[in-house]
Amino acid sequence: MEAASGPRLGADGDAPLAEELDRCGADRAYECYVWHVAKLPAGEASAPVYEISTLGHEGCGQIHGRALVIATGARERFYPRPGWTLPGVFGLGAASVMLQSRVLPGSHVVVVGPGAMAQSVARQIKDCGGEVVAHVDPNSRRRWVEAVSRLAQRVGFLARRRAGSAGAAGRDAPKYHGWDVATINGASAVESVTLQRVDEKWRPLARHNPRTISADALCIGYGLAPAAEMYQLLGARLRYAPALGGWTPVVDRSQRTDVSRLYGAGDSAGVLGAPAAYNTGRMAALSAAFDLGRLDRASYEREMRAAHRVQARAARAASALADLTRPRSSAMAWVPDATIVCRCESITAGELRGAIGEGAREINALKAATRCGMGPCGGRACEEGAAALLESARYSRERIGKLTARAPLRPLPLTALTGTFAYSDIPFPQAADT
Amino acid sequence: MKAAFDTVVVGGGVMGAAAALRLAEGGMRVALCEARQLGMGASGVNAGTLSIQTKRVPLIPYAVRGYELWKQAGDAVGFKETGSLTLAYNESEAHGLRQRMTARRNAGAPIEFITAAAARSLEPRIREGLAAASFCAADGYANASLTGVYYRSRLRAAGVDVRELTPAQRIVPGDQGVRVYTPAGMLRARRALLATGAWAKTMAEQIGVPLPIRLRVNTVSVTERMPKLIHAVIAHASGMLTLKQAANGTVLIGGAWQGRGSPDDWHGDIAPESLIANLRLAQFVLPELAGSRVVRCWTGFEAQTPDSVPLAGPMPGANNVFVLCCVRSGYTIGPYIGALMADAMLGHEPELPLFDPARLSVVSAQRSGAVESE
Numbered sequence: 163m164e165a166a167s168g169p170r171l172g173a174d175g176d177a178p179l180a181e182e183l184d185r186c187g188a189d190r191a192y193e194c195y196v197w198h199v200a201k202l203p204a205g206e207a208s209a210p211v212y213e214i215s216t217l218g219h220e221g222c223g224q225i226h227g228r229a230l231v232i233a234t235g236a237r238e239r240f241y242p243r244p245g246w247t248l249p250g251v252f253g254l255g256a257a258s259v260m261l262q263s264r265v266l267p268g269s270h271v272v273v274v275g276p277g278a279m280a281q282s283v284a285r286q287i288k289d290c291g292g293e294v295v296a297h298v299d300p301n302s303r304r305r306w307v308e309a310v311s312r313l314a315q316r317v318g319f320l321a322r323r324r325a326g327s328a329g330a331a332g333r334d335a336p337k338y339h340g341w342d343v344a345t346i347n348g349a350s351a352v353e354s355v356t357l358q359r360v361d362e363k364w365r366p367l368a369r370h371n372p373r374t375i376s377a378d379a380l381c382i383g384y385g386l387a388p389a390a391e392m393y394q395l396l397g398a399r400l401r402y403a404p405a406l407g408g409w410t411p412v413v414d415r416s417q418r419t420d421v422s423r424l425y426g427a428g429d430s431a432g433v434l435g436a437p438a439a440y441n442t443g444r445m446a447a448l449s450a451a452f453d454l455g456r457l458d459r460a461s462y463e464r465e466m467r468a469a470h471r472v473q474a475r476a477a478r479a480a481s482a483l484a485d486l487t488r489p490r491s492s493a494m495a496w497v498p499d500a501t502i503v504c505r506c507e508s509i510t511a512g513e514l515r516g517a518i519g520e521g522a523r524e525i526n527a528l529k530a531a532t533r534c535g536m537g538p539c540g541g542r543a544c545e546e547g548a549a550a551l552l553e554s555a556r557y558s559r560e561r562i563g564k565l566t567a568r569a570p571l572r573p574l575p576l577t578a579l580t581g582t583f584a585y586s587d588i589p590f591p592q593a594a595d596t
Numbered sequence: 597m598k599a600a601f602d603t604v605v606v607g608g609g610v611m612g613a614a615a616a617l618r619l620a621e622g623g624m625r626v627a628l629c630e631a632r633q634l635g636m637g638a639s640g641v642n643a644g645t646l647s648i649q650t651k652r653v654p655l656i657p658y659a660v661r662g663y664e665l666w667k668q669a670g671d672a673v674g675f676k677e678t679g680s681l682t683l684a685y686n687e688s689e690a691h692g693l694r695q696r697m698t699a700r701r702n703a704g705a706p707i708e709f710i711t712a713a714a715a716r717s718l719e720p721r722i723r724e725g726l727a728a729a730s731f732c733a734a735d736g737y738a739n740a741s742l743t744g745v746y747y748r749s750r751l752r753a754a755g756v757d758v759r760e761l762t763p764a765q766r767i768v769p770g771d772q773g774v775r776v777y778t779p780a781g782m783l784r785a786r787r788a789l790l791a792t793g794a795w796a797k798t799m800a801e802q803i804g805v806p807l808p809i810r811l812r813v814n815t816v817s818v819t820e821r822m823p824k825l826i827h828a829v830i831a832h833a834s835g836m837l838t839l840k841q842a843a844n845g846t847v848l849i850g851g852a853w854q855g856r857g858s859p860d861d862w863h864g865d866i867a868p869e870s871l872i873a874n875l876r877l878a879q880f881v882l883p884e885l886a887g888s889r890v891v892r893c894w895t896g897f898e899a900q901t902p903d904s905v906p907l908a909g910p911m912p913g914a915n916n917v918f919v920l921c922c923v924r925s926g927y928t929i930g931p932y933i934g935a936l937m938a939d940a941m942l943g944h945e946p947e948l949p950l951f952d953p954a955r956l957s958v959v960s961a962q963r964s965g966a967v968e969s970e
Contacts, residue, residue, distance in 0.1 A: 198868055200856065215868045224868070397863045521748045523761065527633040530640050530741040538820055538891050561761065566894070569866050573820060573889040580876045580886075585685065588877050590834050591854075 179440075191225075194218035197570035199230065199392050201421065211423065215569075217578050229423040229450040232393060233443060236386035236407060236429035239546040241494045242511070244501045245346030246382070254279050254383035261286040268379025272355045273335070274298040274343050275383045277487040278435075283381050284335050294335035296375050298357060300364040300493065301486050302340040312482035317475055342493070344372050346380055355380055364493035385487035386433045387546070393430075394567035396421055402559045405484040406432035408546070409564045415473070416466055417446040418453075425450055438476035445469045494550035503551070504544040506537020514548055518555050524563050525549050538573045541565040599773045601627045601757070601785040603941065606764040606776065606799070608632075609639035610927060611920050612791030613747035614934025615941075620754040622942040627783055628756055629776060631763035635744030637793050637859075638896040642927045643816045643850030644740040645838045647680045648705045649697070649732035650831055651925050654905055656703040657948055659925065662932035666738050669931075672746050674739030676843070681715055682730045683722065683881060684833035690728035693833040697730045707732045721825050721884055728833070737829055737840045737848075740927060767803050769914040787941065789918045790911065791934070794859040794897030796921040803914050807907065808956055809922055812898040813855040813864050815871055817878075819888040821845030830881060837877045847888065849878045855895035864895035900924060901956065908937050909952040919953055 183190070198215035212230040216223045238253045245251075252260070252267045254275050260267060261283065270293050273284045277299075284294045299306070344358035344366065355377050359370035387408040390400060398419040403410045411419050413426045425446035426432075428439035448465055451457035497503075499512025509532050522528040525535075525548060534548050535541030541548075545565050552562045570579075601624075605616040608630030616628045646666050651659040666675050682697070684690040694709070701707045707730050715729035716722065751758050759780070766777040767788055774788040792799050800807045822845050830839040837851040853874040857864035871893055879885045899922045901907060906923040920937045923929050936946045 198866065200865060200868075213868070222872070395865060397861060517745070520745065521760070522633070522745075524633055524636075527636060527744060530635065530743075531745045533741070536741075536818075536892070538889070540892065568892045568894050569868075569871070570890060570893065573891045576819065576875055576879060576888045576890050577886050579872055579890060580879050581872075583876050585880050588873050588880070590836055 191216065191218055195572070195574075196392075197572070197574055199232075199395050201230075201396055201424070217574060221581055222579060229425065229454055230396075231425045231427050231443070231446045231450060232411075232430050233427040233439075233446075234389040234392055234430040236433050237389045237542055238383040239385045239387050239408065239489060240382070240543055241384050241550065242497060242501050242503045242544070242547045243343045243346060243382070244498055245348070245352075247502055247505055248346055248348050248352050249350070250348070250352030250379045251346060252379065252381045254283050254381050255386075257283050257381040258286065261290055264290050266290050266292040266379075267381055268352070268377065269293060270295045270377045271379045271381060272296045272298065272343075272375060272377045273381045275381075276301050276385060277483060279383060279386070279487075280381075287381075288335070295377050296338055296355070296357070297335040298338040298341050298343065300340065300342040300360050302362060305362065305486065306339065309483050309486050313479060316478040316482050341373075342366070343380070343382065347374070352378055352380055360493075364490050366496050384493065384546070385489065386429060388430050388433060390430060390564075391540075391567035391571055393419065393424075393426065394564070395569065395571075396424055398424060398426075400564065403432065404488040404559075405481060406434070407487075408489055408559075415470060416449045417442055418449050423450065423453055434476055434480040438473065438480060441469055441472045441476060445473070489546065489550070491550035491553035494547055495554040497547075503547045504532075504534040504537065504541075506539050506543075507533040507535075509534040509544075511547075511551065514551050518552060523552065523555075523557050523561065525552060525565055526563060528552060529565060535565050540568065540572070599784045599786045601625045601783060603627075603787045603789060604629060604764075604774065604776045604783050604785040605789045605791060606767065607791035607793065607795070608634040608744075608747070608758070608760065609637050609791065609793055610635070610743060610747070610930030611639075611793070611923065611934045611937075612789070613743075613751060614931045615789055615791060615920060615938045616756045617747075617750055617754050618935040618938030619941060620751075620756045622938065622944075624942070626756045627785065628751065628758050629762045629764045629778055629783070630758075630760050631795075633744055633760045634748050634751075634758070635740075635742075635746075637795075638814075638898055639743045639793075639927065639930065640740055641816065641894055641896040642740045642814070643838055643840070643848050644674075644737045644927070645680075645829055645831075645840065645850065646675070646737050646928050647732065647735040647829055647831065647838075648928070649680050649682055649700065649707055649730065649735055650835065650838070651700070651705070651928065652904065653699050653703045655923075655925060655929060656700055656705050658929045658932055658936075660704055660734075661948075662929040663734065663736075665931035665935075666928070667736075669738070669746060673742050674842075675736065676738070677734070677736040678828045678840070679718075679731060679733045680735035680829035680831060681719060681722075682831040682833055683715065683726055684728040685723070685725060685880075686727050689833040693728050693730060705732060706734050719826055719828060719830065721882060722830065723881055723883055731828075735829055739842070764799070767799065767917065769803060769911075769917045771915055774916050787916045787918065789920060789937065789941065791920045793921055793926075794899045796899055796907070796919060798860060800911065800919065803911070803917065805911055805914055807919075807953070809899045809901055809907075811859070812852065812900055813857055813895045814850070814852040814898055815855045815866050815874055815893060815895050817849040817871065817875065817893040818891055819847040819849070819885065820891050822847055822884075822888050825882060825884055832877060832881060834877075837874070837881060839878055839882060846891070847882075847885065849874060849885075851877065852898075857895065857897075859897045864897055866893045866895055898924070898926070903956075906933065906951040907953040907956075908933060908950040909940070909954070912954045 214225040393411040427443040427446040452462040517531040712726035911917040
């Protein structure tokens, strides 16, 4: 997330990390929102190159630095489902944030999603005293068994422990493996959720009867994608890597991007989960310190070797589970034309299919043709669904591309940018049309 | 050389598409190559202002006719005729406004000077304290995002062979015709038209012609949906602001404040200090914008010649290659000047004169000679 909201670093186990951060001597700016990043043309060797535009309690400001580490984390991927715009439908990430404050999304909750995130939300709901009436995972039980045994093979003891605890956490909630949401029903809020059986590609199996479950909330998400907008603004190269969540900045094994002194850390540089995030953050910092001449080569190489070993293990673990959450356009192909894909602009799947039929092949051309992704969310909620529709029309994700990142990275009150000013202070250059 | 096409048009913006259409309507076999998809450059990301009032004098006759063509396109491009107001808030701005608008009126723009009270009764929410104002009833805007969709259907209907996601990597002029190399193969044509906007400089260099053009990186911003604030297109006497509110309530803020970046890597971006100045001017003119949120800011590349007049004619020294670019205010004028260029290539006398690139002596003087004979 671009906005830091105080020193809350993940789960309880991270408290020492927060304390370490407080002690380390770094300037920290909390509740400080980064709305733009730029790399200024190279000046003198010591001149600042990265320009970070911020909005904090003091208003707009800028921070300049000689190197930049991006650690903006991940965002959720959604496949729209009929009824997903009803009140009572939450993203898994949003639900997780609410639950950290012990706010329940509902009293009878359906949790839907492939992989560990849905499991974790289901567990948190129970911990907070809510009832999970169905825990739905479009992956078949067989796919799970395969993934967990891969995990055990690749990382041994740790994996068995994690697989075991994951199994225990889901024990009470009715499990629907190989099911997905067909429709979310209700007049003005979620009243029930209809589930359908799906195949290995998450396509509905028509011969199975759907099942409708009464519920007052639904938490849903289909995996995480790197929050890569800052890399895009800086012109760093991205590649489409389904196993890492989708469009991912290209980083070398020491977390350097292809832009000088720009480093990627954590899920923003490829979704590998929490264990890897600490380590990639450390590697990015080592690389930055070394590149800036603040770390001698011997120390750099020694520490980096150790980090690479940790990383190899984390990457093996993540890759074992990646198959459970990787994007599948087939999970979108069946969605009825009337279903809204872009919530901000109320653009339906049918309108998008129409524009694709008329010649839109890139996601940005689809956006121009339909307004999909032009609203306040900047495409965060709809990009995956819209791209999946293009993919269903047999275009490759590389060709489809990624929505262009725009400043401000989240909508901003205009006055936050303009501040207090006098008309006479506006720096008119030579006018364009005179 | 056996040519499959009479003309290959390189570039699928307004200029290239309008020219290709007219060439096809004139009986030519036409292919159009576009590196991305149609209308994804400046043609698709400009602020959509269709204003005769804001045009420079030499271009006004072209703008009047371009405006009419957008008006005919109507709903397909989200055309709205709203009139436009240009506002001055001090004596020096008022002086400049009177001078420029008088010259433009003399060149054929239907501009009238109105009182501050009249301006405020047209647009009650603009800031008080006007020193002068001008109004042009035959002005409005369209939705630039729809440029690609609009031209794609028209080009297909006209039988143009539209090749999107097909960059022209190399253009080889010759006495008998032109070869255009793309990743999907080579196209032979009797002639080629370069209509690549800000990319014209790089592409012309590749065929040995140094076009002395410089680049502008224009900033546009859009707010969230707002209650109805304004009806007309609103401009500032400095030329550094356009404001319009779309039917859906979003307010588009333009004015050609300069961002950063280069078309070579397709990467343009806002410059914060420039953006903030742009937004301040907008908020000054329309104080209720203070209650809005800025959803998105972006930039578009615009190319400009030293004399600020378009390049439209034969590429000096490159046989059978034509160029059409650097049409400042190209969105308004594009449909017309594209057709005009096509008329010339079809051998007709254009209705209005074109803008011969050879006038820029530096082009002919520095030409390095890359004509290849077949």
